[in-house]
Amino acid sequence: MGRIDYLHDPDAPPANSVVPSVVAFVRNDDGEVLMIQRSDNGRWALPGGGHDIGEFISDTVVREVWEETGITAEVVDVSGLYTDPGHVMRYDDGEVRQQFSICFRARPTGGELRTSDETTQVRWVAPTDLTTLDIHPTMRLRIEHAMDLTRSAPYVG
Numbered sequence: 001m002g003r004i005d006y007l008h009d010p011d012a013p014p015a016n017s018v019v020p021s022v023v024a025f026v027r028n029d030d031g032e033v034l035m036i037q038r039s040d041n042g043r044w045a046l047p048g049g050g051h052d053i054g055e056f057i058s059d060t061v062v063r064e065v066w067e068e069t070g071i072t073a074e075v076v077d078v079s080g081l082y083t084d085p086g087h088v089m090r091y092d093d094g095e096v097r098q099q100f101s102i103c104f105r106a107r108p109t110g111g112e113l114r115t116s117d118e119t120t121q122v123r124w125v126a127p128t129d130l131t132t133l134d135i136h137p138t139m140r141l142r143i144e145h146a147m148d149l150t151r152s153a154p155y156v157g
Helices: 057-069 127-132 137-147
Strands: 003-007 021-026 033-038 048-050 071-082 087-091 096-098 101-111 119-125
Touching: 003 137, 021 033, 021 057, 021 071, 021 137, 033 057, 033 127, 048 057, 057 071, 057 101, 057 119, 071 137, 101 137, 119 127, 127 137
Parallel strands: 021 101
Antiparallel strands: 003 087, 021 048, 033 119, 071 101, 087 096
C-alpha cells in the first residue's frame, strides 16, 4: 500500500481518521540510530506503527521495532508527542490519517537486523550520516527532539 505525506499543504485531502501510533528512536552503544527505509514511500524513518487494541503503548514500541527491524528493544522514555493537524497521510485505500504519534527513546537488547514487508532496508546510521538520507521533515523533527537530551520534558505539538 502506498502513502503520501502532506505537511501544511492547502491541496491535501481532509483527514478521515486518527490512529494512535508510535515511533522508536533506538540508539546503540556506538551512538548509531536504528533507521528503516519504508516500503510504502521509499523514505527513511524511525521504526514504528499503529497501536493495537489490548496493548500497552510500550508494548507497541517493542512489537513494531521487532516486526520492522529484527531488533529487540526496551523503552527508556518519551521524547515527544506529535499531533499537528496540518500533517496528514493519504493511503491507497482512501484513508487520510491525521498524525498522532508518540516518539519513544529505546535501547536495543538483542536481535539481528533484517527487513520485513514494511521495510526495504534496515540499518544503524551514525547521526552525522542522517543528513544524507531522504527523511520527511516531520520525522527529522522527531529525531532532533529525541537526540536532544537537554530537554527536561517531552516535546508536545
